[in-house]
Amino acid sequence: MRADFVLSEGIDAVLDNVTERVGATAIGVNPTVTAESEEGVGSFQPPSDAGASPRLFDRPLFGKQSLWVRSGPSYTPDVSLYEGGTYGPRQPNDLTESLGHLVGDFINAAIQRGLKVYLLVPSITPSGMRDEDRPRLPDGSIPARMADTGSLASSANRAFISAYICDLMKIYPEVTGFIPDWPEYPCYFLPEAFQDFGDPVAAWAREHGFAFDEIRDEVGALYRYLHGSLTNDDLAEFAEVDRGRWAQIRLLRRFPAVYEWLRLKRALSLDLLAFLRETITDAAGPGKELSATAFMPPLTLFTGMDLNGASQICDAVSPKLYTMHWSAMVEFWGRELLDHNAGLDERLVVRSLVNLFDLDDEATASRIMDYGYPLPDEPHPIPNRPQERRIQQSIAEVRGETDVTFFMHGYGPIDDFTRRFRLVAESKADGVWINRYGYLSNEKLDRVGAIWKEKR
Numbered sequence: 001m002r003a004d005f006v007l008s009e010g011i012d013a014v015l016d017n018v019t020e021r022v023g024a025t026a027i028g029v030n031p032t033v034t035a036e037s038e039e040g041v042g043s044f045q046p047p048s049d050a051g052a053s054p055r056l057f058d059r060p061l062f063g064k065q066s067l068w069v070r071s072g073p074s075y076t077p078d079v080s081l082y083e084g085g086t087y088g089p090r091q092p093n094d095l096t097e098s099l100g101h102l103v104g105d106f107i108n109a110a111i112q113r114g115l116k117v118y119l120l121v122p123s124i125t126p127s128g129m130r131d132e133d134r135p136r137l138p139d140g141s142i143p144a145r146m147a148d149t150g151s152l153a154s155s156a157n158r159a160f161i162s163a164y165i166c167d168l169m170k171i172y173p174e175v176t177g178f179i180p181d182w183p184e185y186p187c188y189f190l191p192e193a194f195q196d197f198g199d200p201v202a203a204w205a206r207e208h209g210f211a212f213d214e215i216r217d218e219v220g221a222l223y224r225y226l227h228g229s230l231t232n233d234d235l236a237e238f239a240e241v242d243r244g245r246w247a248q249i250r251l252l253r254r255f256p257a258v259y260e261w262l263r264l265k266r267a268l269s270l271d272l273l274a275f276l277r278e279t280i281t282d283a284a285g286p287g288k289e290l291s292a293t294a295f296m297p298p299l300t301l302f303t304g305m306d307l308n309g310a311s312q313i314c315d316a317v318s319p320k321l322y323t324m325h326w327s328a329m330v331e332f333w334g335r336e337l338l339d340h341n342a343g344l345d346e347r348l349v350v351r352s353l354v355n356l357f358d359l360d361d362e363a364t365a366s367r368i369m370d371y372g373y374p375l376p377d378e379p380h381p382i383p384n385r386p387q388e389r390r391i392q393q394s395i396a397e398v399r400g401e402t403d404v405t406f407f408m409h410g411y412g413p414i415d416d417f418t419r420r421f422r423l424v425a426e427s428k429a430d431g432v433w434i435n436r437y438g439y440l441s442n443e444k445l446d447r448v449g450a451i452w453k454e455k456r
Contacts, residue, residue, distance in 0.1 A: 001027060001437050003102045004034035004045075004069060008062050011102070011109050014437070019113055021445040023452060026116035028179055028433065029107060031168060033099040034071040036062045042070030046438065049146070049328070049373065055411060056376050058441040072096045074103035075171040081163040086133075086156035087126035089167060107172055116176040118291065119168055123180035124150045124272060126160035133157050135185065135196035138220030143191030146332075149182050152268040152304075153200035162279045169283045177289025177315065180276055184269045184294055184303035188329055190336040193302045194223050201268065210264050211257070218257035227340040235344070238352035239363070265304030273313045289315040293407055296320060297393040298358055307394055311401035318433060319394045321387060321408040323380040323420060326359055330371035338368075358386050379416035384423060391427045405431035410439030418447050425455040 006014055018024040045067060046055035056065040073096055077089035092100070110117050125148065126133075133154040137143050150157040165178065187193035197216050205212040238244030252259045273292055280288050294305040296319040310317050330353045337349050347366040354363045354371075359382055365371065374380050391406065398404050406424050410417065424432045434440065434448065 002030045002032045002034050002071070003074065003099065003106065004061055004071075005059075005437050006102055006106050007033070007035065007099060008060075011106050014106075015109060015113055015115075017440075017442070017445055018437075019115070021442070022449045024115065025431075026118065026176070026433075027110055028118045028120045029103060029110075029175075030120045031074045031103055031172070032071050033074045033095045033102060034069045035095055035099065036064075037068045037070040039068050042068055045069050049325075054373065054375050055439075057438040058410070058444065059438060061438060070095070072100070074100040075167075076100075077167050078170060081167050082160070085159040085163060086130070087128065087160040089164065090127050104172065107175060111174060117174075118177050118179045118289070119172065119175050120179050120181065121164065121168070122149070122161070123183040123276070124152060124154070124157045124161050125182075126150065126157060126164075129157070132198075133200070134198070135201075136198035137191060137194055138197045138216045138223055140197070143195055144189050145186070145192045145195075146188035147182060147186040147192070149186060151196050151198050151200045152183075152185070152272045153196070153198075153204040155200065158272075158275060161276070165276075165279050166283045169280075169288075173284065175288075177291065178276070178280060179291045179293060179318070181293050183272050183276065183292050183310075184300070184305040185265055187295070187299060187302040188325065188332060190226070190333045194219065196265075196268075201264075204268065204271075205264055208267060210260060210267075212264075215257045215261045215264060218255055219261045222255065222258060226337065230337060230341040230344065232343070232345050232348055235348040235352045238355055239348045240351070243355040243358075243363070244352065262301055262304075265302075266306045266309070267304075269304035270306060270309045270313070273310055277313050291316040291318055291405065293318045293320060296390045297397065298356075307397040307404075308399060308401070311398045314402055316403040316405045316430070317394075317398060318405050318407045319390070321390070321406050321420065321424065323382040323387065324374050324409065324411055326357060327371045327381050328373045329357060330354060330359070331368050331373070334368045334371075358389065361385055374412065376411070377413050380412055380420070384419070387420065387423050388427070391424065391429065395428055403430035405429065405433060407433045407435055410434050410436055410444065412439075414441065414444055414447070417444055418451070421448060422451055422455075425451050 072093040073090045076092045082088045107117050133150050133156050134142050135151050185195050202212050237247040277290050292310050292314045295303045307317050333353055334349050338344055350365050351363045354360050395404050406429050
């Protein structure tokens with residue numbers, strides 16, 4: 001939560017909603033203050049999600065369901081912490097001076113009500129990031145991406161997040177811990193799934209015993225094949241027979257360097273989590289918690305996140321049940337494949353991706369337009385069983401080593417939101433986060449509270 005809704009509704013009103021209506025035990029806070037701005041100044045909210053989102057807030061922000069806002073850090077940073085690094089802190093502005101205290105006031109009020117409070121931070125993405133510290137494709141270019149995250153191996157990026165965490169601990173020492181976003185490589189777009197082959201990763205991989213040149217060459221060949229040589233015959237197994245499982249195993253056996261690439265991304269993700277764990281402990285001692293958000297299986301194969309490995313490092317893992325993104329990925333990946341491979345059957349493309357992403361047991365859709373980003377009043381086109389399967393797979397992978405607290409999204413019509421929330425509530429999950437407060441009408445909050453009380 002940023003301080004925009006705190007400013008719009010008031011500290012007590014927000015905390016009344018999350019404690020009395022919902023019965024929440026924890027809350028996440030972004031150290032940012034936000035205020036309404038004139039058109040074209042700052043950023044438009046709700047965010048566009050790479051131009052694919054038609055979102056509107058469920059609860060008005062400053063009396064509006066969508067609007068322009070500007071923001072600033074909620075505190076004045078200690079610039080000495082960033083000295084010697086490539087990246088400095090966000091610069092305070094007039095909002096910092098006039099409204100920055102709201103975040104600290106909100107944290108203190110939440111703690112007084114018995115809530116755990118976590119700071120929401122990027123895992124490794126500094127402001128003003130240079131291209132040198134962005135992930136690369138095998139050919140060295142920067143891929144089209146929905147999430148502008150940094151290279152996990154970049155020492156400059158790591159130096160920034162280390163200084164940032166130390167800075168936040170000096171300002172907000174009372175918080176429970178940190179929730180970094182994307183300690184992995186997002187894969188919303190097809191090119192994103194083929195990162196990262198930049199210089200920082202090349203050096204890291206060689207230092208850690210990976211045959212980087214062989215991996216880059218073989219993965220590069222696969223990327224080029226998907227962008228010009230893919231045929232309907234290639235897709236037939238993925239679309240129909242055994243949902244492509246045997247074809248995937250054959251591909252990994254035939255191209256072992258592709259499997260090594262998946263292992264490399266896993267190693268990078270776990271190494272970053274270990275770095276974050278060490279940074280937090282050095283800054284604040286052993287009592288502060290680390291909870292990692294992540295994609296869910298099977299997408300974790302592409303992102304590098306290993307939930308079991310993360311459970312050895314983190315106090316909790318939080319796989320994301322963001323069903324509107326899963327649907328949008330069929331469109332994102334599908335259009336990329338159709339645009340770069342002449343003669344592909346759209347039906348085969350769609351069914352192959354639905355199977356690859358494990359979105360539907362039947363895979364009956366035949367058009368890209370059957371998926372995409374759902375409108376605010378449209379149910380998310382992901383049936384219950386695939387969601388239940390992903391929840392069960394995540395819990396099984398962690399094996400009880402740490403808490404599994406799923407992240408689900410508040411976006412969507414109330415009945416569909418309720419359906420998705422109930423799936424988590426009825427599972428063996430240790431808890432659930434709901435992102436974001438702006439999509440949670442009072443009726444949604446009431447349903448969350450009633451279902452959680454009933455099932456728990």
